[in-house]
Every structure is written in structure tokens, then in C-alpha cells.
Amino acid sequence: AKDQRIEDGSDKTIMEKSKKSKDALEDSDALVGIIFPHITEETEDGPLPMVATDGRQPWLEYSRGFKRADRKPRIALIVTNLGLSATYTKAALKLLPEDITLSFSHVAPRLKSWIREARQKGHEVLMDIPMEPIGFPKNDPGRATLLTSSNEVENLNRLEHVMKKAGGYVGLLGTLGTKFMLHSETFLPILKTIKQRGLIYVDSRSTSRSLGPELASSIQLPRAFNNIFIDKEPSNQKIQSKLDELEKIALKKRFAVGIAQPFPLTIEILSQWAEKLKAKQISLAPITAVVDKQSQR
Numbered sequence: 430a431k432d433q434r435i436e437d438g439s440d441k442t443i444m445e446k447s448k449k450s451k452d453a454l455e456d457s458d459a460l461v462g463i464i465f466p467h468i469t470e471e472t473e474d475g476p477l478p479m480v481a482t483d484g485r486q487p488w489l490e491y492s493r494g495f496k497r498a499d500r501k502p503r504i505a506l507i508v509t510n511l512g513l514s515a516t517y518t519k520a521a522l523k524l525l526p527e528d529i530t531l532s533f534s535h536v537a538p539r540l541k542s543w544i545r546e547a548r549q550k551g552h553e554v555l556m557d558i559p560m561e562p563i564g565f566p567k568n569d570p571g572r573a574t575l576l577t578s579s580n581e582v583e584n585l586n587r588l589e590h591v592m593k594k595a596g597g598y599v600g601l602l603g604t605l606g607t608k609f610m611l612h613s614e615t616f617l618p619i620l621k622t623i624k625q626r627g628l629i630y631v632d633s634r635s636t637s638r639s640l641g642p643e644l645a646s647s648i649q650l651p652r653a654f655n656n657i658f659i660d661k662e663p664s665n666q667k668i669q670s671k672l673d674e675l676e677k678i679a680l681k682k683r684f685a686v687g688i689a690q691p692f693p694l695t696i697e698i699l700s701q702w703a704e705k706l707k708a709k710q711i712s713l714a715p716i717t718a719v720v721d722k723q724s725q726r
Contacts (some may be wrong), residue, residue: 459541462598463488463548468627475593478626486627488599488651488717493528493553495718502679503714503722504706505530505653505686506699507631509557509602512537517691524700526662527551530716532602532631533571535594544595553715554598555631558591560606571661574605575619588619591704592626599717600629600651603641610639624650626683629720631655633688642725651720659689659699668698679711684722 460476467485468643470477478487508525509532511518521531522543532545532555533540548553559574573587591601601623609616610632620641623630632641632654645652656678659671669689687694706713 450531455491459539459545459656459699460532462595469596472593476596477589477592478596478598478628480625484548488629488700488720491548491597491599491716493551493715495714499572499712500531501710501712502683503685503712503719504675504679504705504719505684505716505719506716507532507555507602507655507661507678507686507688508650508691508696508699509555509688510534511691512540514691515539517693517696520693520696521691522546522552522690524549524696525552526700526703526713528713528715529556529699529703532557532597533595534589536571541593543598548597553717554715555600555602556589556591556595556598557604560603560609562605562609563607568641575609575615577609577615579615581615582617582716583614587621588622598628600631602631602633603639604633604642605631605635606639610636610641611636613640613644616640617648621652622646626646627651629717631686631716642723646721646725647661651719653686653716653719653723654725655688656685656723659687660692660695663692663694664692665694665698667699668695672698672702674711676706676711682724684719684724686716686719686723 444642464476466562470479480486511531530553534557544554561574561576573590575584590711597656614647630645631650634640634655641653642652657671658723660668675685675687703713
């Protein structure tokens with residue numbers, strides 16, 4: 430009986446390893462047909478976006494497209510931090526309209542499979558790029574975090590590490606960064622590389638003093654920036670209030686961006702809110718439709 434238990438345990442271990450290998454294989458194949466060879470540099474560690482020899486850029490090639498004739502005010506809504514919770518991510522993919530942009534964590538399990546599903550459903554995709562917050566290292570976002578204390582090569586290696594985790598995305602969303610976003614000497618090389626790769630940069634403006642939008646404009650990097658965090662206080666009343674505020678910004682300035690987390694309550698409210706937006710003469714737009722449209726004043 431003891432020998433049988435040992436054998437059963439071995440079989441179970443083999444089956445678990447086999448399942449893990451299969452899942453990894455399926456995930457590695459998930460980007461087939463989702464990333465385009467003419468704007469992809471294949472490396473040993475994964476694909477990197479690149480500008481095509483004829484000048485075509487990934488952020489345009491992977492964009493949803495938007496009616497240029499649409500003159501209504503535009504709101505781009507980004508749901509960030511996706512992929513870490515399978516339950517939350519599935520809900521976002523099931524309930525959110527395709528014009529809402531989805532941004533994924535580079536450490537998400539099955540990241541490529543999630544991105545494949547998002548792209549197949551019509552969403553534009555971003556990748557979260559963690560930046561040093563105030564309070565680091567006590568407040569530590571992870572090994573790939575861009576740091577003010579690191580040299581340029583180290584930070585660019587971290588940036589490349591994040592970019593190689595997947596493909597098919599239009600750009601990078603700078604997250605956290607309450608310290609990093611204030612240091613132009615470490616920030617600028619990152620933004621220059623994002624431009625060289627043919628991507629857009631979206632600044633979360635975790636701090637209102639972020640230099641991201643200004644630095645991006647100075648090097649003609651296509652950019653957008655967050656106006657409002659929708660669910661810092663995830664209650665029905667607070668989320669509705671922030672969405673109302675976002676609408677007012679769009680009506681006043683014509684273009685606005687909001688960022689939300691994939692909380693179940695947020696997903697439910699956003700799906701209902703999006704249905705009513707058209708009647709208010711406001712367009713829900715993918716993030717590329719507001720690139721370089723926002724005024725910093």
C-alpha cells in the first residue's frame with residue numbers, strides 16, 4: 430500500500446508538470462496571428478515591437494481605428510492591472526465594451542493568452558510599466574521597477590524585459606512613479622526608447638507634477654495622460670461622481686482620459702455607464718484616438 434501511494438504521488442507530480450508545460454506552450458503560442466512580423470523584432474527572450482522598414486509604427490498598426498469625422502468630445506477609459514486575477518480579468522473581457530482600453534501587468538500568469546483574447550474582442554492593449562514610488566523599497570512594485578537610483582542601462586534592461594513579455598500592444602502605461610516621474614534625467618531615456626519602438630506613452634499622473642507628458646512632447650513621442658483615477662475609493666457613489674467629473678472635463682476640453690482598476694463593482698458600473706454615454710453626445714474612444722489631443726493647461 431505504501432509503494433502504491435508513492436507511485437500515485439509520482440504519477441500526480443508527472444501529470445502536474447505535464448499540465449504546466451502544456452499551459453506554458455499554449456501561452457507561448459497565443460500571440461500567433463496577433464503580432465505582426467513586419468513590426469516585430471524576435472529575440473531569444475520574446476518579441477519586441479519595432480518600427481517597420483517602411484516606417485509603419487506598432488501603435489498605429491495595432492490601433493482599433495476611430496472615425497476621424499467624429500467631432501464629439503472623447504473619453505478614453507483604461508482599465509489597468511489586468512491579468513493578475515483570472516476572475517477580474519474574465520469579467521472585464523466579458524462585460525466591457527471594446528472601446529475601453531485594457532492594460533496588463535507584465536507578471537500576469539497567462540499574459541499572452543489574456544492579450545490574445547483582448548485583441549480578438551477588439552480592445553486596444555497597453556502594458557503597465559512600474560515606476561519607483563515614494564517610499565521605495567518599503568513600497569516595492571517588483572523587480573522590473575524603473576528606479577531613480579539605477580543607471581540608464583539597468584532601467585532600459587528592465588523596460589525591455591517588460592516589453593518582451595507579450596506583444597500586440599499600442600504602448601506603455603506608466604504606473605505608480607510618484608518619485609520616478611519627477612526625475613527627467615532617468616525618465617527621458619525611457620521615453621526615447623518607447624518612441625524608437627514605435628509605441629505611445631500614457632502617463633498615469635500618479636503625481637500631478639509628473640514630467641511625463643511634457644518630456645514626451647519635447648521629443649515628439651505620441652502621448653496621453655490620465656485626468657482622473659475613477660475608483661481610488663471603490664464605492665458606487667464615488668465611482669459615479671468621478672465618471673461625472675470625467676465627462677465634464679471632456680465637455681470642457683474635448684478630450685479626457687480616466688484610469689480604473691478591475692474591481693467587480695467598477696466593471697459593472699463602467700459597462701452601464703458606457704451604454705449611456707452616446708446619449709450625452711460624448712464618444713467613448715480607444716486610447717490612440719486621444720493621443721496628442723490633450724492640452725496640459
